[in-house]
Amino acid sequence: MTIVRPYGDTTGDGMVQLSFTLPIPYDKRAEGAALQLAAKMGMDPAMLVHSRQMGDGFTFFVVYGRVRHLVDTEQVQVVERDFPLLSAKEVNAAIKRGLRRRLSVVGACIGTDAHTVGIDAILNLKGIAGEKGLESYREMAVLNMGSQVSVPELVEAAREARADAVLVSQVVTQRDAHLHNTRALSAAFREALPAGRRPLLIAGGPRFDELMAGELGVDRIFGRGTTPREVASYLVHAVVEGTR
Amino acid sequence: MTIVRPYGDTTGDGMVQLSFTLPIPYDKRAEGAALQLAAKMGMDPAMLVHSRQMGDGFTFFVVYGRVRHLVDTEQVQVVERDFPLLSAKEVNAAIKRGLRRRLSVVGACIGTDAHTVGIDAILNLKGIAGEKGLESYREMAVLNMGSQVSVPELVEAAREARADAVLVSQVVTQRDAHLHNTRALSAAFREALPAGRRPLLIAGGPRFDELMAGELGVDRIFGRGTTPREVASYLVHAVVEGTR
Amino acid sequence: MAGKLDLDPRVVRKARRLAARAGQPVVDLARSHTTVSVERAVLRLAGVRGADPDGIPWVNRLVDAVVADVGLEHGVSLPVFDALRDYGDITVLAQKAAAGAVRFRVPSSSHAARRTAVKFARVGLARVDRRRAERDRLIKRWGDPSQRPWIYLIVATGDIHEDIPQAQAAARAGADVIAVIRSTGQSLLDYVPEGATREGFAGTYATQENFRLMRAALDETSKELGRYVRLTNYASGLCMPEMAVMAGLERLDMMLNDSMYGILFRDINPIRTFVDQRFSRQVHARAGIIINTGEDNYLTTADPVEAAHTVTVSQLLNEFFAHEAGLADPQLGIGHAFEINPDVPESFRLELAHALLARELFPDAPLKWMPPTKHMTGDVFRGNLLDGFFNLAGAMTGQSILLVGMMTEAVVTPWLSDRDIALQNVRYVLGAAGNLHEDFVPARGGFIQRRAHQVLGEAIDLLDRIADDTLLNAIADGTFGIMRRPADRGKGLDGVAAHAGDYFNPVTELLEAS
Amino acid sequence: MAGKLDLDPRVVRKARRLAARAGQPVVDLARSHTTVSVERAVLRLAGVRGADPDGIPWVNRLVDAVVADVGLEHGVSLPVFDALRDYGDITVLAQKAAAGAVRFRVPSSSHAARRTAVKFARVGLARVDRRRAERDRLIKRWGDPSQRPWIYLIVATGDIHEDIPQAQAAARAGADVIAVIRSTGQSLLDYVPEGATREGFAGTYATQENFRLMRAALDETSKELGRYVRLTNYASGLCMPEMAVMAGLERLDMMLNDSMYGILFRDINPIRTFVDQRFSRQVHARAGIIINTGEDNYLTTADPVEAAHTVTVSQLLNEFFAHEAGLADPQLGIGHAFEINPDVPESFRLELAHALLARELFPDAPLKWMPPTKHMTGDVFRGNLLDGFFNLAGAMTGQSILLVGMMTEAVVTPWLSDRDIALQNVRYVLGAAGNLHEDFVPARGGFIQRRAHQVLGEAIDLLDRIADDTLLNAIADGTFGIMRRPADRGKGLDGVAAHAGDYFNPVTELLEAS
Ligand code: B12
Ligand code: B12
Ligand SMILES: Cc1ncc(COP(=O)(O)O)c(C=O)c1O
């Protein structure tokens, strides 16, 4: 099946739920305004099922209804895993065979972001979801710089460690902080190192759009629920097999 | 102000929340499909923040993001109250003066709908929200036929009571039951009585679109949160002052 | 669980005594009357199947024909089994009768007709017995839910073929009991539709074929899950006795069946209801079916705090009528609900008091705990929260069957995702706080005990008044759910008759003998 | 409330004794060191205001100049007040010093400089005292919240001019305490930004002007509401002592101030932190500010069940350090959190056990109860439910300050509507079940008591080990929040100095005399 519609309780019913606030006090006109927005979003019919004024000038709405839009699953763009998922053993073997030295990884939370749980999950021994982190891979040398690392410090450390890959985490997204910081990262590496000696740049965090790698100047983005094995497998694919 | 946007935490940010199910199992492609729908609804950027497979072939999604649409509050269509809100005293006085007899009202839940709480709130002494129902108006003669009344029974009762107004309630909306029943009502009255002797037809219920009165062949629709006084005032306006 | 309220056993005994006194005249009424639906139920048990080309079942045509010839007061069994001698097959007899080809009489010497009737009834009841044994066997094989309360979910698409996958999905996601809600119009139909149906409004028609299809599907899923998933429908409305028979024949496991719901909420005649009620409960008793009573409904029209004692009164009456009809305590899914306005101060503690009172009054009954509906609004976020507190109250007071609330209660009949969110809610509450009842010890003489004692006291006062003035008058006065229903009004009264001296009903006879 | 856990007072006394033993060496360290921020705080109290054209405050420029000339180990007061003779105005002195026009020395006869320093410090503290008296007066006039727990809400737009209306709206909707979250980078800045700011990330810069603006706005709203609305910010990060002074000067009412948060979660040097900590708490004590400790944070990195006892240990240490710095019990907003994975069996009862343990260990402290964050997901429906159970646990265990959880925790910093939904949630729970604690009586020797005793036992074992091996080593080993932080690493170490023999700090002297 390639064309689908949202499903409430019957195939094809197209039902969705929507909520939002408008900066206007509650009255009939506000309800009409809410329905106008729902209509613009393609809901028809739209049922306004809840409205509640907050403070003087805001009203919160809940709308249920049918959307006309069709979803074509064949048109979906995703970053599919385009490399095989390897076991730790296979990863180590591939590095040994391919590089004849340990693969050097440097990781950090850059900017003012201090959310290390995500990058720690990827790098530290402890790992996540039952998978151990990259530190547990015999053939990797991992430097985890922790949080609130500035981009120049990171470039310096990467240079020193002759990093094959630099992994940065960005969790705070307010005012697009993650996008600004990632762009700053890629610009700094482009400036500091010639193309051939530049490490692979990998960004990760729960609110990234994985399709934006190119736009942000990094090689790959990993989103919500990433596991260390996926990252290790990608490193083999991109660094060892040189397919980046 | 006539142009507004949804408000998350900053003026103009356009943020909304959306949830729906697609009839496909969970995978990356499904997430992409969810984002496709969000994009078609005008969300850009859209953040997919939750997905959960249900059973074999369905996935539930929660999406947050910005919509581009503008809401023009001047373009909003609503049924504004186009008659003055009267006190019980004023209603009684107006009927006495205008009709010189009691105003006859017949009410019912038609079709297979047995939700009487709404129509009872309008008709019965007890009323709702601190307002007494139409039965409490000295100058009204109210017949509340209760639930699951067939349209022919209702026509007959209205004829017998020389009803000035017929009030029907419709709460069940699944498969558009309320629309079918209301259409059946107006057709039956059109057939049974000549235009001049036809009572005012009023439909009510929480999920009606008040703008649909014309389309459904009734004189007026009352939605969520209607109070008896509003209905009484409308009756004076439409029956006594003959402005329907 | 018992003992948290410090109820005085003497007071509780008094309440039961009063309920019996208030209920007995209604039982006497039920024992001395019959209805068209009781008679049709007998014929269904005796094996009449199918419907005419307009969809009117042959049982209806047959009963109508008998009534036309000899009236209802003798029961249809003697006339029918008397006539059967000339036809052999009972469905064929019905068809001929519908065509006007049969003349019925009340045989003066009724020995032979009685014998045949009892034989047919026995065969029918034996089928019911086999389904009951089969249920016991399957429960043994697949097992009961591992937790209390059982999780009860509603399916309501209107189309049996959409209902089935949704019910199966719900069971896989954790439902222990599936209820298929009926289409809005069905309870006032004076016949049971036939066959598989796809066109209900806000519910699916209850037909014997739909029962069969859904039970078979759930058997499949039960097997897959290693847990017997129960199926529920409604023995309610004008065809209550027939629904009970169909449920027995198709191995349904629970039936909504209340002594007053049809009167109050469907405006069905009180006498019709009480007569149908007693017969249907006798059949349920035989079939091993758990009934669910409907006290929750009163709280949607009356105020749940003010009218709390009317719930208790109704529960005691429902219990009395059920016992009288032969139901055992483990078959009494006595109902009550979490319907207090959440803005009322201490509303949660009031709910706990009410729920605990029901628990302690009926320690051996599988109480059915119903979720908030009236004060659910379109604010679905708040709705899910309220449902969580409902689930918690259920766990803290040891309820037995938990009807899972939906955040979209005020919006739509449940969506697939609503059910999933609701089940997650239940799972969280039972997993995280399912044993909190161990730490929940209402203070002696504290708010909760005082409230429970007050409600029980008010219930006793009301029962006292009802016992003196009759239950029928109380119903006429709007005592329950503030609906006024006089005994001489309401739908279906014309289908009721007082027994003639020679009234005969082989099924009642067998059921009362056993 | 006390007494539900049957804690043995001897065991509790032992725990406190061990905490004192583990904490004392750190206090000794703090008493014998100073930091650039402590010195800047002194100068702020003494009246240095404003910043250079690049936004670097004059206090920073002045301290840097002094340190460049004579080092940090004597404190900056003697050199500065010695030099002040020649300048009169202290901010002018700072500006001149920044321009390189002043040469500082440690005066050999320091009598005069000391007297001036003490005079200036006294004036500064008098301002703090006046703000405290003003608070007392306003609370008397407008009143305290009518209920416990107080409702604590976060505002975090990054723009003080968006924050103000949102804070006022939140107060009108029921918030008793408003916390303005700081921009992500601020805690590692070794200076305090100046003026009103509009460009924070996920929080708004803490500046004295922003403090003033928000306090004034909330005074307006307090008056309107007839209820004193409290304001909170952070005395945390590299400028902790200065934040404390600014808070005292601008009548903030609470400050996040933890003895180890900066070490663990901002990688700030442990010694720097402990020195800054002690000074800031002395100032808070004087200002009548309630501190909020940060044990909740440990549970976001460590497992809340396994590491429950580390919370207790940290609470006891925070209490010891706070008392030592002069804070009274009613100023100890000791923190803890509802962070157990909701899928863990009995998670809610575990939360109750932990929350009750804190309640009974610190009966006179205004405990701060933090909502679920780690196990919040994008499933906002479930999120609101979990927040409801958090609110309930808070009510059932008598927590004092309730930081209101948001259903969008895993998604965005709170939206206006999130706050409204969250407040409705709190209102429902407190209204419906706020007194449920009366009926909540953990069984003797039951699950909840056993769990609380176990956690306390593990805490005592851990304190024992820490007392033997030193707290600094424990921190280095990853005992708290599984973050390893050696004493010789981390940010801000270069701003620390051991006191020289002639170290002088007029503020400490006055505070310790009082
Ligand atoms: C834990 C936590 C904290 C802890 C952090 C402790 C630590 N050492 O990390 C503490 C308490 C210190 C904290 C503080 C703050 N936090 Co915080 N915090 C969270 C919380 C609750 C959980 C985050 C987490 O640990 N997730 C678990 C990990 C495993 O998931 P993950 O990060 O997504 O990582 C996975 C993937 O994304 C991916 N991944 C992530 N990074 C990388 C990198 C690479 C290279 C790869 C390959 C993969 C990868 O793989 C990981 C494993 O699957 C979230 C809310 C929530 N429930 O999400 C808020 C949250 C992230 N915090 C937030 C904020 C605002 C703050 C503060 C700024 C608040 C303040 N002003 O005081 C502070 C300051 C922090 C700062 N300077 O950055 C906001 C961010 C809002 C936004 N979208 O911009 C959130 C969403 C809460 C909220 N709604 O307000 N926080
Ligand atoms: C109470 C109730 C019942 C009671 C009804 C008792 C009674 N005597 O009315 C009982 C328990 C009997 C019941 C049964 C059923 N119910 Co019901 N019930 C509700 C409930 C909880 C509240 C409705 C209510 O009383 N609202 C309060 C009144 C005051 O509000 P109101 O009706 O909107 O009326 C106001 C306005 O709309 C307006 N108004 C209404 N009518 C009129 C008429 C006129 C002329 C005017 C001027 C104004 C007006 O003024 C009123 C006052 O402000 C809703 C869920 C909910 N929370 O909304 C479900 C709900 C309406 N029920 C529902 C269903 C499906 C059923 C059943 C069909 C289930 C089943 N299959 O068994 C049955 C059968 C009912 C039938 N045949 O119609 C669905 C309908 C789904 C849909 N949208 O189609 C709902 C939404 C629940 C759900 N989510 O599934 N129900
Ligand atoms: C006892 C009982 N019967 C029947 C119903 C359903 O109504 P009906 O069978 O009339 O559709 C309910 C309501 O849920 C009920 O409680």
Ligand SMILES: Cc1ncc(COP(=O)(O)O)c(C=O)c1O
């Ligand atoms: C004690 C303490 N300080 C500070 C913060 C905030 O972090 P920062 O001040 O580093 O931005 C927190 C976290 O909420 C905290 O608990």
